[in-house]
Amino acid sequence: xxAGVTYYWGFDLAVDAAGFSLVITRGAYTYxxxxxDFATTTFYQxxxxxxxxxxxAAALQVAIRAEGVAVGDPQAADWVITWTHSxxxxxLYHPTGAYTAVLSADAQHVLGLDASLASS
Numbered sequence: 857x858x859a860g861v862t863y864y865w866g867f868d869l870a871v872d873a874a875g876f877s878l879v880i881t882r883g884a885y886t887y888x889x890x891x892x893d894f895a896t897t898t899f900y901q902x903x904x905x906x907x908x909x910x911x912x913a914a915a916l917q918v919a920i921r922a923e924g925v926a927v928g929d930p931q932a933a934d935w936v937i938t939w940t941h942s943x944x945x946x947x948l949y950h951p952t953g954a955y956t957a958v959l960s961a962d963a964q965h966v967l968g969l970d971a972s973l974a975s976s
Contacts, residue, residue, distance in 0.1 A: 866900035873962035880920065880948075882955035885929040893919040909939040912966075913946060920948075944968060950975065 869876055870891050878889040891897055899912045917937040924932025936949045946967045948957060957973040964971055 866898060867966075869894060869897035869899070869966070871897075873966045875960050875962040876966060877960035878920075878963050878967075879958045880955055881957075882924075882929065882950060883953050885924065885927050887920060887923040887927060887929070889916070889919050889923050893923060909941075909946070913937045913939040916946070948973065 867873070874891060876889075876891050878887075880887040880889070894915055895918070896915065899909075899915065914937075917935060920935045920937065921932050924935065931950070931952050934951055936947075938947045938949070939945075940947065946969065953975075955975045959967065959969060959971050959973070961971075963969075
């Protein structure tokens with residue numbers, strides 16, 4: 857029997873985007889999320905996940921919420937990060953109050969977003 861080869865599609869944030877930085881300002885609170893804020897930096901698209909990228913969206917949501925708690929934001933748990941496969945982009949959403957987000961070049965590449973974001 858011949859040995860098979862298995863390929864996994866994914867990326868390692870610490871290797872492929874080591875300069876990842878996301879600075880969010882929401883009212884009096886400023887969150888800074890870097891590679892160090894992720895429990896794991898390696899993300900694979902599971903073959904059963906038709907939408908892909910959801911593992912990274914979930915990890916980013918956890919990192920943003922944790923950083924929000926660390927800076928004392930009482931509404932840190934309200935952040936929602938989603939991946940939309942049809943438009944190949946992530947969405948950062950907070951239902952309360954305006955926010956801005958400044959992304960490093962590596963964060964722009966990973967998220968597929970512009971350098972600066974602002975809630976509407």
